[in-house]
Amino acid sequence: MNEPMNEPVNEPVNEPVNDNNRQTTPCLPGRKTEMDDPGYEVCIVGCGPAGATLANLLGLCGVSVLVLEREGAAYPLPRAVHFDDEVMRVLQTIGLTDSILPYTHVSPGMRFVDTGGRLLLDWSRPMEVGPQGWNASYRFHQPDLERILREGAESRPSVQIRLRSEVFAIRQDAETAQVEYEDLSSGTLRSCHARYVVGCDGGRSVVRRVIGSPVEDLGFHERWLVVDALLKRPVPSLGEHSVQYCDPARPATYVRGVGERRRWEITLLPDEDATAMAAPDSVWRLLERWITPEDAELERAVSYTFHSVIAERWRSGRLLIAGDSAHQTPPFLGQGMCAGVRDVANLGWKLARVLRGQADDALLDTYESERLPHVRAYIELAVRLGGLPGAERRNHVGGRAEIDHRYGEPLVAEIALLVGDIDRGIAGRAGGADLDHDRFGNGRRSADRDENAGENCADQ
Numbered sequence: 001m002n003e004p005m006n007e008p009v010n011e012p013v014n015e016p017v018n019d020n021n022r023q024t025t026p027c028l029p030g031r032k033t034e035m036d037d038p039g040y041e042v043c044i045v046g047c048g049p050a051g052a053t054l055a056n057l058l059g060l061c062g063v064s065v066l067v068l069e070r071e072g073a074a075y076p077l078p079r080a081v082h083f084d085d086e087v088m089r090v091l092q093t094i095g096l097t098d099s100i101l102p103y104t105h106v107s108p109g110m111r112f113v114d115t116g117g118r119l120l121l122d123w124s125r126p127m128e129v130g131p132q133g134w135n136a137s138y139r140f141h142q143p144d145l146e147r148i149l150r151e152g153a154e155s156r157p158s159v160q161i162r163l164r165s166e167v168f169a170i171r172q173d174a175e176t177a178q179v180e181y182e183d184l185s186s187g188t189l190r191s192c193h194a195r196y197v198v199g200c201d202g203g204r205s206v207v208r209r210v211i212g213s214p215v216e217d218l219g220f221h222e223r224w225l226v227v228d229a230l231l232k233r234p235v236p237s238l239g240e241h242s243v244q245y246c247d248p249a250r251p252a253t254y255v256r257g258v259g260e261r262r263r264w265e266i267t268l269l270p271d272e273d274a275t276a277m278a279a280p281d282s283v284w285r286l287l288e289r290w291i292t293p294e295d296a297e298l299e300r301a302v303s304y305t306f307h308s309v310i311a312e313r314w315r316s317g318r319l320l321i322a323g324d325s326a327h328q329t330p331p332f333l334g335q336g337m338c339a340g341v342r343d344v345a346n347l348g349w350k351l352a353r354v355l356r357g358q359a360d361d362a363l364l365d366t367y368e369s370e371r372l373p374h375v376r377a378y379i380e381l382a383v384r385l386g387g388l389p390g391a392e393r394r395n396h397v398g399g400r401a402e403i404d405h406r407y408g409e410p411l412v413a414e415i416a417l418l419v420g421d422i423d424r425g426i427a428g429r430a431g432g433a434d435l436d437h438d439r440f441g442n443g444r445r446s447a448d449r450d451e452n453a454g455e456n457c458a459d460q
């Protein structure tokens with residue numbers, strides 16, 4: 001168990017943390033604070049995928065929202081590359097599928113291979129539209145989605161986004177919550193009132209700290225090098241499937257991205273220096289079994305330490321947390337951002353109903369009780385899946401023959417079991433977002449329900 005101030009965060013270890021436009025203006029105790037007027041129904045701290053999606057969902061219901069975002073631009077480093085059909089359905093609800101679809105690629109699935117390249121498991125995803133009305137697995141580039149989400153939120157009359165606004169303190173009483181923040185472009189200290197504050201402020205969440213929630217550590221902490229490359233010419237040998245290389249010496253993942261973009265996620269060994277390994281020469285040495293500089297150019301290479309953590313408390317009165325502020329997972333299932341989008345899909349309509357006086361404030365307590373077990377199930381699955389290929393190395397098992405004997409067949413069996421969980425619908429078993437009232441076994445899109453959600457919201 002970690003205390004909130006010491007929590008691990010899924011963030012780059014050889015790059016500054018999301019501070020591309022940051023100024024170092026200190027928050028001087030004696031400085032005068034300017035009060036924003038009027039107050040807002042909801043203040044969202046952070047405009048990553050979770051915050052921007054929530055702003056869209058609340059804006060759809062006409063809820064007055066102020067989004068405070070520390071940075072001047074969306075996060076530029078490599079992160080999410082996969083989202084699923086439930087996320088696409090949320091995007092449909094907020095009217096953004098036409099905008100995002102050109103920036104996606106339907107994924108045929110993932111293959112697991114051993115050190116010799118032999119196929120251990122073929123986890124193909126259906127290429128036809130499924131019960132949610134969308135494909136099961138989309139590849140995308142997170143900065144594209146973040147741009148589209150922000151543009152969507154900015155177009156909502158009741159939503160305001162303030163960039164370069166860093167929240168540093170929050171107070172609440174029976175009537176309201178007061179959020180204090182610094183306008184980083186001028187150094188002015190400002191403050192605003194809101195009936196609810198939702199922290200979508202990532203792994204180092206200030207809102208989680210104010211809530212005082214401890215963070216439960218689910219035990220996975222590994223350094224991985226994440227490389228995005230842009231192909232200069234076709235490399236057919238890479239194939240269309242993503243590939244999990246179950247190489248005990250150095251587990252790695254290959255992801256076929258959108259357009260020419262290709263992603264490799266490669267384990268760093270304990271004695272390797274993260275910064276040195278992200279240097280182009282080292283990266284090309286690691287990639288040489290797949291591509292050379294003649295095939296592609298490196299877009300970005302960053303070393304991350306991946307963690308698996310869940311906040312124990314997601315709400316305190318008027319304050320709530322969602323997305324990476326509430327949980328972080330290693331990316332082996334591609335579900336970190338998806339979980340954050342499910343969080344806000346669960347929370348958004350509840351906040352709107354409570355704010356309109358159509359439900360008691362106690363409805364908000366069901367947010368954590370519904371979402372936390374679901375998130376936990378996904379993280380535990382990702383930890384087990386990600387841990388399998390490296391198990392031999394961590395357990396100091398020696399020799400190829402011993403590895404095959406001890407891990408070959410059991411590995412295949414366990415991966416099959418794990419991915420079977422997903423295909424059977426872990427969401428249904430563990431309680432997901434409020435997305436599955438209507439089942440569309442015929443694969444028909446749920447246009448009436450999703451795309452008219454705003455009208456339904458206004459009618460309520």
Ligand SMILES: Cc1cc2nc3c(=O)[nH]c(=O)nc-3n(C[C@H](O)[C@H](O)[C@H](O)COP(=O)(O)OP(=O)(O)OC[C@H]3O[C@@H](n4cnc5c(N)ncnc54)[C@H](O)[C@@H]3O)c2cc1C
Binds near residue numbers: 010075204323324340
């Ligand atoms: C290598 C890698 C691969 C991944 N692959 C996948 C994948 O394939 N699929 C998937 O679903 N997920 C994936 N993820 C996870 C995904 O990227 C994250 O879960 C997602 O970005 C979290 O979104 P968020 O909005 O909760 O937080 P963030 O994206 O971290 O956004 C938080 C925002 O809050 C702002 N902020 C922070 N503090 C303050 C403050 N005090 N005041 C104001 N603003 C503040 C930050 O500037 C930031 O913009 C991956 C992650 C990594 C690192």
